[in-house]
Amino acid sequence: MCVCWLIFGTITASAHPHVWITAHSDLVYAADGTVTGVRHAWSFDDMFSTYALQGLETKTKDVYTREDLAPLAQTNVESLKEFGFFTFAKADGKKQKFLEPVDYYLVYDKSVLTLHFTLPLKVPVKSKELAVEVFDPTYFIDFAFEEKDPVKLVNAPAGCAITFQRPNDGTADATRLGEQNFMNGDNSNYGAMFANKIQVSCP
Numbered sequence: 001m002c003v004c005w006l007i008f009g010t011i012t013a014s015a016h017p018h019v020w021i022t023a024h025s026d027l028v029y030a031a032d033g034t035v036t037g038v039r040h041a042w043s044f045d046d047m048f049s050t051y052a053l054q055g056l057e058t059k060t061k062d063v064y065t066r067e068d069l070a071p072l073a074q075t076n077v078e079s080l081k082e083f084g085f086f087t088f089a090k091a092d093g094k095k096q097k098f099l100e101p102v103d104y105y106l107v108y109d110k111s112v113l114t115l116h117f118t119l120p121l122k123v124p125v126k127s128k129e130l131a132v133e134v135f136d137p138t139y140f141i142d143f144a145f146e147e148k149d150p151v152k153l154v155n156a157p158a159g160c161a162i163t164f165q166r167p168n169d170g171t172a173d174a175t176r177l178g179e180q181n182f183m184n185g186d187n188s189n190y191g192a193m194f195a196n197k198i199q200v201s202c203p
Helices: 046-052 066-086 172-183 190-194
Strands: 019-029 035-044 087-091 094-096 102-109 112-125 129-134 141-145 151-154 161-165 196-201
Touching: 019 129, 019 196, 035 046, 035 087, 035 129, 046 112, 066 087, 066 102, 066 112, 087 112, 094 112, 151 161
Parallel strands: 019 141, 019 151
Antiparallel strands: 019 035, 035 112, 087 094, 087 129, 102 112, 129 196, 161 196
């Protein structure tokens, strides 16, 4: 079996997205109230899912088990580091680092590939204010979170409250400005305009 296609390995800078992901995320807490990591589920658009599966051999045509997809899942999570896992976190204003993804696997259902994985924080942290943003800085990938329950807290301490803000991509002037900066070569943070922002406040 040859799995030679990288979902994330061909990403290049672009002023417009070429891949669309529908996402759900869990913020995971330990018993002592520290945040231990972020658990993601990313569903790719059906056209991209079909393209990603090209060349993948299976026992039954058009049926892809978790085992069939395991090599592809491993290849993709390993390549996520290059892009900062598209996940950026701050605890009480201090940037946090993530370890390599764990508990990762791909599921194929109704023509859609979904990548599941957990990003452990390098150092679990207890904070009053936690901020997590999910976006692609180059905007090759567009992240749109699920309409219902886009983000959940798992085992969070009592009294913690979560707010979720979707990208304000209706601001035409900001978009045009961002695209102009992109064309001028200043595209290092263009995708930040389309960031999904998660805020957690704890007592």
